[in-house]
Amino acid sequence: MSEGVVRILRPDGRLxxxxxxxxLGAEDLIHLYRGMLLNRRVDERMTTLQRQGRIGFYxxxxxxxxxxxxxAFALKESDWIIPCYRELGAALLxxxxxxxxxxxxxxxxxxxxxxxxxxxxxxxxxxRFGSISSPVGTQIPHATGIGLAxxxxxxxxxxxxxxxxxxxxxxxxxAALNFAAVYKAATIFLCRNNQWAIxxxxxxxxxxxxxxxxxxxxxxxxxxxxxxxxxxxYEVTRQAACRARSGEGPTLIEAVTYRMGAHSTSDDPRAYxxxxxxxxxxxxxxxxxxxxxxxxxxxxxxxKDQHLEQEIKKEIHTAVTEAEQIGPPDIATMFEDVLxxxxxxxxxxxxxxxESREPDAVEQEI
Numbered sequence: 001m002s003e004g005v006v007r008i009l010r011p012d013g014r015l016x017x018x019x020x021x022x023x024l025g026a027e028d029l030i031h032l033y034r035g036m037l038l039n040r041r042v043d044e045r046m047t048t049l050q051r052q053g054r055i056g057f058y059x060x061x062x063x064x065x066x067x068x069x070x071x072a073f074a075l076k077e078s079d080w081i082i083p084c085y086r087e088l089g090a091a092l093l094x095x096x097x098x099x100x101x102x103x104x105x106x107x108x109x110x111x112x113x114x115x116x117x118x119x120x121x122x123x124x125x126x127x128r129f130g131s132i133s134s135p136v137g138t139q140i141p142h143a144t145g146i147g148l149a150x151x152x153x154x155x156x157x158x159x160x161x162x163x164x165x166x167x168x169x170x171x172x173x174x175a176a177l178n179f180a181a182v183y184k185a186a187t188i189f190l191c192r193n194n195q196w197a198i199x200x201x202x203x204x205x206x207x208x209x210x211x212x213x214x215x216x217x218x219x220x221x222x223x224x225x226x227x228x229x230x231x232x233x234y235e236v237t238r239q240a241a242c243r244a245r246s247g248e249g250p251t252l253i254e255a256v257t258y259r260m261g262a263h264s265t266s267d268d269p270r271a272y273x274x275x276x277x278x279x280x281x282x283x284x285x286x287x288x289x290x291x292x293x294x295x296x297x298x299x300x301x302x303x304k305d306q307h308l309e310q311e312i313k314k315e316i317h318t319a320v321t322e323a324e325q326i327g328p329p330d331i332a333t334m335f336e337d338v339l340x341x342x343x344x345x346x347x348x349x350x351x352x353x354x355e356s357r358e359p360d361a362v363e364q365e366i
Contacts, residue, residue, distance in 0.1 A: 001215055001222035005256060008231040011284045013292025022235050026299045032073060032230060033294055036065040036287050038312050039089040042098070043261070045316050046105065046120075050265040054324065055105045057119045061086035063228070063260030066286035067192045068162065069093055070233030071253070074241055075160055082130040082143040082161040085120060086192065090162075094127040098315055102323030110326050114333045136197075137163060137170035140189065144176040147187030147250065158186040158244045160237070166197025168214065169205045177252065181220040184249035188240045191252070192227060194259035199272040212254035220250050227257030228286035231293075258284070 008019045015021060024032075043060035050058045061068060064086055072081060072090035081090050088101070100112065104122045107115035113123060113131075123131035133139055143161030150157040167173050168191060180187050191211050195202050208214060215222025221243060225236045233255055240251035258281035262269050269278075294300035331353055335342050 001213055001224075005224045005226055006232050006236050007226040007229050008235065009226075009229045009289055009293055011228070011289055013289050013296060015293075022231055022238070024231075024234075028073075029294060029299055032069060032234075033290055033300070034308060034312075035069045035089055035093050036230070036290060037308060038092060038315075039065045039069065040287055041309075041312050042088065042092075042101070042316060045320070047261075047265060049105070049320070055119050057265055058105070059085045059120045059264045060261050061088060063281065063285065064192055064194055064257045065089050066230035066290065067190070067227035067233055067255035067257045070230040071160060071162075071188075071190050071237040071255070074234050074237035075158075076156075076241075078128070078157050079241075080128045080130065080143070080146050080157065080159040082139045082146070082159055083132050084139065084162045084164060084167070084192070085132045085134070086164075087132075087162050091122060091124065091127070091129050094124070094129055096122065096124055096127060096129065098319035099323060100124070102319045103326065106323050106326070107328065108323060108326040109329045110323070111329065114336070115329045137167035137172040139163070140167065140170075140172050140176040141179075143187050143189070144180040144185050144250075147180060147185035147244070148183050150186045151184060151247065156245050158188060158241060160188045160190060160241075162190050162192060164197060165191060165193040165195070165202045165205065165211060166200065167191070168211050169197075177215075177218045177220065177250070180250040181218040184247060186244040186247075187250045188237065188244060189250060189252045190237070191254045192257055193254050194227075194257050196259055196263070196269070196273065198263045198267065199269075201273075210254060212252055215252040218252075220252060221248075222252045222254070224254045224256060227255030228284050228289060230286060230290050257286070260285075 007016050008021060010016055040062060043062050046058045047060060049055045068087050069089040072093050101122060103111040104113060105119045121132040123129060140161055140163055143159040146159035177189060193202060193211055197205065210224055212222040212224040223236050225232045227233060236253055240253060243251060260278060260281060332350060335346065
């Protein structure tokens with residue numbers, strides 16, 4: 001395991017002494033910043049929608065944008081992303097649109113998942129972005145399987161799986177990492193250590209000095225990185241991807257970050273954590289850190305920032321307005337993509353529903 005915490009950008013946005021920035025051009029750097037700002041503003045807007053009763057549930061990632069977007073940017077389009085539920089930034093980076101997101105949050109007729117998942121549980125097969133699932137840690141073995149399949153087939157693909165610090169206390173975490181290390185699966189395990197698994201502090205879950213050090217027991221590479229430093233996260237993930245593609249096996253990355261907001265819209269963190277702690281971490285805000293770096297390097301300025309803010313606000317408003325006007329999926333979609341042959345009793349029940357709506361309705365084809 002690598003010693004210490006990898007950091008390229010200090011909290012004030014300046015380079016750490018002796019560090020050099022990754023070889024990313026101005027266009028890529030601004031693209032990353034736009035993704036972070038979009039992620040932050042979407043979180044704020046969707047939380048408001050939930051409070052207004054317009055969507056049922058939302059999970060934000062405020063404070064964790066660098067951990068997600070920096071790591072996802074280090075991948076190729078052919079790689080798989082297996083999310084937890086704070087990886088909106090990775091989905092948007094891959095090309096998931098705000099309209100698609102809003103359709104899923106509203107569960108309308110144009111939702112690709114046909115309203116079958118709870119809000120904030122989006123997925124996209126075409127973008128190789130797996131389905132979000134609420135049970136803690138269950139996605140980790142899936143990523144091991146994808147990474148193993150890639151190695152066995154001699155493909156250069158890999159899987160990047162995200163999970164929180166709470167997931168490291170599950171059996172799925174242990175089984176997946178042990179198996180991946182033994183069989184050298186092309187998998188990157190990225191733990192967003194945001195310090196809190198809902199109301200359980202990280203130090204209440206493990207006696208280990210870090211989460212990354214658990215890699216030693218499994219016999220895989222492990223690295224601890226400042227999760228609020230987007231350049232540091234990008235670089236350690238890029239290196240892990242190179243190792244995976246060359247057959248050197250998996251890597252466990254612990255991105256040390258902080259959940260600045262609530263666990264979800266169903267949570268009030270004031271009940272279990274000190275607001276002084278939150279204030280201290282706000283001084284390390286990844287969005288402000290990266291903005292300061294870009295401005296110091298003359299890639300960005302306040303005028304461009306204000307223009308981008310207005311552009312993003314308009315994009316979000318348009319997506320919400322269009323998606324909210326679309327009605328729910330037809331009831332018949334409950335049977336689509338589920339059963340090869342719909343049994344007679346379900347067919348009869350469906351037609352009873354249609355007939356109760358329209359007395360003269362004819363039998364529906366499903």
